[in-house]
Each structure stands twice: as structure tokens, then as C-alpha cells.
Amino acid sequence: MKSNSGGKAVRYNKWGYIFLIPFIVVFVIFQLVPLVNTIYNSFFENYMSGLTQVGPRFVGLDNYKALFSSGDIWTYFKNTMVLWIMCFIPQIFLSLLLGAWFSDVRLKLKGSRFFKTVIYLPNLIMASAFSMLFFTLFSDGGPINSLLMQIGFISEPYKFLSHAGSARGLIAMMNCLMWFGNTTILLMAGMMGIDTSLFEAAEVDGATSTQVFFKITLPLLRPILVYVIITSLIGGLQLFDVPQILTNGTGDPMRSTMTLIMYLNKHLFSKNYGMAGALSVVLFILTTVLSLIVFKVTGNDKRKG
Incomplete structure (x- = not known):
């Protein structure tokens, strides 16, 4: 863009590049350089054996071969996806319901601002605090077991963390409670951006609330829904803090709650940087492939008429 004032041409294009400099610097230092360094380290043997440092020594694709030959990576990938699906399905249904409820101007809900704040509050609680709270509530001598025994539902304490189903259920429930508020706000923003004349026309034509939701709201929410699915998928693949604290890093029972990032953390803790780098690269590829599948x-990979 040019502006002639006093015969001098002033260029404003440069200001756009100047404002981009902080982002570019942060991206290069904290994301691009670590990414390149991780890929580079994945081709080297580099770990601690007792007090002896082994490597770094170039081994090519040996780290990747060792990673897939053990078969553990597929077990932990399955665990990660199961936990994400168990969390995401109830989360998206609950968020769509609340979003449609709060964004419907015809309902004229009172105190909607208060409830919007309340449903977002769990997202502000640290995952470690949430995990410790659930660990206390569902422990063998915790309040949940005491309540169930008092009402006669069970005769002895149920070991929630010793059964794969209940342990996975607790992790999924915690993640759902922590993130459904954020998802609700995103979906509600998308719903409020839909032209109200469409809803008015549907009301004049005698459409029910269910028809309006499935024929107007849901199709127009597709871009927001894709964004929510992909960001939730990325977060699910990076699931670490809740199962790590709840199971003390063991992934018990029988490694049924061990996620890919917990597996990665074990390599980092043992200072096996070569294997950790290889696992990070595989995780990056899995995230990219799954995101492309969602698109x-x-x-959403092409425009529709």
C-alpha cells in the first residue's frame, strides 16, 4: 500500500513483516530447531548405561527398527486412541447440547453468563490437582467406595485402579470434565456466528428445534467441528499428565493405560535420547496422518457447492 503525502511514497508492507518477527523468532527457537534436532537425534545411538555414556553414534534406522520390532508402540497407540475416543464422544455430545442450549435466543435463559463461566472453570484446574482429587475419591478407602458400601451396592471396596475398564473410564471422565467447557465455548461461538435469518425462516416454515439443529446448525458448524476434532485428537495423542499421576507412571493395570507420551517419557527418563527421538518422529507422523484422514x-479438503 502506498500513500502520497508531500510527494513522498510511504510503504506500509514492511510493518506486517515487522509484526511477524516475534512469532517467527519464537517459532524457530522453540519449535523448528527442537524438531530438527529431534529428527537428527533419532538416527543416533545415545543413552546412559549405568554411569557410562554410550554414543552418540550414528546407527541409521536401527532405533526405528527396535521401536517397531518390540510391538509395544502399537499397544500404547491403541491405549491412547481408546482413551481419546472414550473421552471425546461424550465430550462432543455434551458440548453440542450445551452450546445449542445457551446459544438459542428463543429460550431466554437466565444467568447464562454465570453458567458459561462455571462450565469453563474445570479447564483452569491443573491436571495434577484433578488427578490427585480423583485418586483420593476412588481409592480403596476413599469416599466413593465408602458411599457404595453404605448404600449396599457393593460388599467390599472396589479397586477402580486395578481394572482396565474402570481405570480407563476414570482417565476419560477426567479429561472430559477438564475440556468439555473449552469445546462448548468454541462450538457456541460458531453457533452464534450463524445468520439468525436462517433460524427465523426455519421457524416460519414450521421447523422443529431438532430439524433446525440437524439441517442448519450442524452443517454450518462443520469448520468448527473439524477444528475441534483435530485439536482434540492432537491433545489425545499427547495425553500424559492424568494417567501418569493416576497410575504413578506405571500404566497399570497390565499397561492398559500406558500412552505414547508416557512411553516416550520413560525413554527420556532413562536418557535414551535416540529411541526418544525416533518415537517423537513416529508420533509426529501419526498425528499428521490422522489429521489428514479427518480432513x-x-x-474439508475441498470446497463444496
Whole structure:
């Protein structure tokens, strides 16, 4: 853009690049350089054996071969996806319901601002605090077991963390409670951006609330839904803090709650940087592939008429 004032041409294009400099610097230092360094380290043997440092020594694809030959990576990938699905399905249904409820001007809900704040509050609680709270509530001598025994539902304490189903259920429930508020706010913002004339026309035509939701609201929410699915998927693949604290890093029972990031953390803790780098690269590729699949399935990779 140019502006002639006193015969001098002033260029404003440079200010856009100047404002981008802080982001570019942060991205290069804290994301691009570590990413390149991780890929580089994945081709080296570099770990501690007792007090002896082994490597770094170039081994090519040996770290990747060792990673896949053990078969553990697929077990932990399955665990991660199961935990994410158990969390995401109830989360998206609850968020869509609340979003449609709060954004419907015809309901004229009182105190909606208060309730919007309340449902977002769990997102502000640290995962470590949430995990410790649930660990206390559902322990063998915790209040949940005491309540169930008092009402006669069980005769002895149920070991929630010793059964794969209940342990996974607790992790999924915690993540759902922590993130459904954030998802609700995003979906509600998308719903409030829909042209109200569409809803008015549907009301004049005699459409029910269910028809309006499935024929107008949901199709127009597709871009927001794809964004929510992909960000939730990325967060699910990076699931670490809740199962790490709840199971004390063991992934018990029978490694059914061990996630990919917990597996990665074990390599970092043992200072096996070569294997950790290889696992990080595999996780990056899995995230990219699954995100592309979401785009393909939802049809957001091309414009529709």
C-alpha cells in the first residue's frame, strides 16, 4: 500500500513483516530447531548405561527398527486412541447440547453468563490437582467406595485402579470434565456466528428445534467441528499428565493405560535420547496422518457447492 503525502511514497508492507518477527523468532527457537534436532537425534545411538555414556553414534534406522520390532508402540497407540475416543464422544455430545442450549435466543435463559463461566472453570484446574482429587475419591478407602458400601451396592471396596475398564473410564471422565467447557465455548461461538435469518425462516416454515439443529446448525458448524476434532485428537495423542499421576507412571493395570507420551517419557527418563527421538518422529507422523484422514472424511479438503 502506498500513500502520497508531500510527494513522498510511504510503504506500509514492511510493518506486517515487522509484526511477524516475534512469532517467527519464537517459532524457530522453540519449535523448528527442537524438531530438527529431534529428527537428527533419532538416527543416533545415545543413552546412559549405568554411569557410562554410550554414543552418540550414528546407527541409521536401527532405533526405528527396535521401536517397531518390540510391538509395544502399537499397544500404547491403541491405549491412547481408546482413551481419546472414550473421552471425546461424550465430550462432543455434551458440548453440542450445551452450546445449542445457551446459544438459542428463543429460550431466554437466565444467568447464562454465570453458567458459561462455571462450565469453563474445570479447564483452569491443573491436571495434577484433578488427578490427585480423583485418586483420593476412588481409592480403596476413599469416599466413593465408602458411599457404595453404605448404600449396599457393593460388599467390599472396589479397586477402580486395578481394572482396565474402570481405570480407563476414570482417565476419560477426567479429561472430559477438564475440556468439555473449552469445546462448548468454541462450538457456541460458531453457533452464534450463524445468520439468525436462517433460524427465523426455519421457524416460519414450521421447523422443529431438532430439524433446525440437524439441517442448519450442524452443517454450518462443520469448520468448527473439524477444528475441534483435530485439536482434540492432537491433545489425545499427547495425553500424559492424568494417567501418569493416576497410575504413578506405571500404566497399570497390565499397561492398559500406558500412552505414547508416557512411553516416550520413560525413554527420556532413562536418557535414551535416540529411541526418544525416533518415537517423537513416529508420533509426529501419526498425528499428521490422522489429521489428514479427518480432513478427508469430513470433506474439508475441498470446497463444496
